[in-house]
Amino acid sequence: MSAPAIIGLIAFVAVPFITAIVLSLYNVQADMAREPRFWGFTHYIRLFTDPILSGTFLRSLLNNLVFALVVIPVQTGLALVLAVLLNRKLRGMKFFRTFFFMPVVFPMALVAVIWRLILERGDDGLLNASVSVITGGLVPAHDWLGSSATALGSVILLSIWQGVGFQMVILLAALQEIPEERYEAARLDRANGWQQFRHITIPGIRNTLIFVTLLTTILAFRVYDQVYILIRTAGANEEATQTLLYTGTKAIFSENNLGRASAISVVLFVIIVIITLVQRGLLRQRSEG
Template identity: 65%
Template sequence: MSVPTLFGLIAFVGVPFGYAVVLSFYNVRLGSPRPPEFFGLEQYRRLFTDPDLSEPFLRSLLNNLTFAAAVVPLQTGIALALAVLLNRRLKGIGFFRSLFFLPVIFPMALVAVIWRLILARSEQGMLNTVLSYVTFDHWTAYDWLGSAETAMASVVVLSVWQGVGFQMVILLAGLQQIPEELYEAAKIDRAGRWQQFRHVTLPGIRGTLVFVALLTSVLAFRVFDQVYILIRGGGGLDEEATRTVMYEAVTTAFDQGNIGMASAITVVFFVIVVALTLLQRHVVRTESEPG
């Protein structure tokens, strides 16, 4: 039963990544008639020693870490709150579950365009219009995407809004697996709502919560679509404050035509993400073990 999935992973993930590892040892130029030239570890050396390459790479890596540090706890926390709120047997609850899940099915390109209209720097931007209305026209139109102070925060809000429904559904499934008898026993012991949440709900979904946090971390490090669309699609997004490693790799490959360097960036980033994921998993497992 797992053969089709394994075949897909090998064909569409393993083989391309292996090819990227091979290309990182060569000087490959997109569209160049010259054959690939073996460089050995030169691409990796330049990536960490050449200021023209290392500074943009380290800046994008810092942006990636900042994005992940904001998105993972925020999105997981909101998803948990929504799952608890929607884990009720009420009439029409299915409608509200679908409503919160709806942004997940939207393509990221569409989501980025919608939020570009909301956060537009002009007075016609939806957010600026609302703030101007509630302040009786005393609000000065602010460039949410173009300002270095709010550009990354705007991408974080956009990403959380689009992805929180997916984590909510996973956590909701975990909540529905908790036996109702545990809550009834807690009520008999006169446990309040917070005590039930702390001593029944959280232990009951600990494994699911860890999975969601790890999954959100991996997805956060892969952020690319919204950044690329807002920068290249006329959204006015501050490129320096929001460019990520995936954005750096894509622009290096297709704007500069340097496939070898782009492959080296991808390989280094893969190693960093795997190391951080394993470290996070170890820390979470250690904290979840009974003392």
């Protein structure tokens, strides 16, 4: 019964990853006529020591870390707040649940286009126009995507808006599995709302919350679509917004260096595995009992 899943994991996860490891050890280009040459760990060494390559790689790594450090707690916390608010039995809750989940089903290309209109430079951008109206024109228009100070923050805001609905639905399903009798007993013991949230809600969805955190971590380090679209079509600051996946993809399509791109992918995979293992150790799952 598990054979189809195992075959799929081997074919689409294990084989590509092993291939990436092998390619990272060679000097190989997509259109190279001669046989690839074995370079060993040269690609990995150059990523951290070459004056030009290491600068781009380390900046991409830093951008990824900043993105993850902001997105993981903010998006997870916001999803939890929305899930708690939408778990109430009030009129119109189905509409609000659908409303908050809608950005998840939008293609990232469409989401990036929408936020491009919002963050566009000059008075044509919706955000600049709104700021101008609120301040009476006292605050000049700002290039949100072009400025190194706000470019990454703009991508973070876009990503949180687009992804929070998915986490919200997962947490909402977990909240609905908590027996109502526990809250009734807590109210009889005169527990206030915060005490109920702390001692019933959080323990009741603990394992789901851990799963959502781990999933958000993986997705945060795999951020690519919105970065690529905003850089290529909206003039976003490339240095301030580039991520490891973007740098690896650029190494293939712009520099035709398949070996370096594979090395970047392997480094990214190792980073994700280490962070996931550390999180699992710190947030060890346990049963409610």
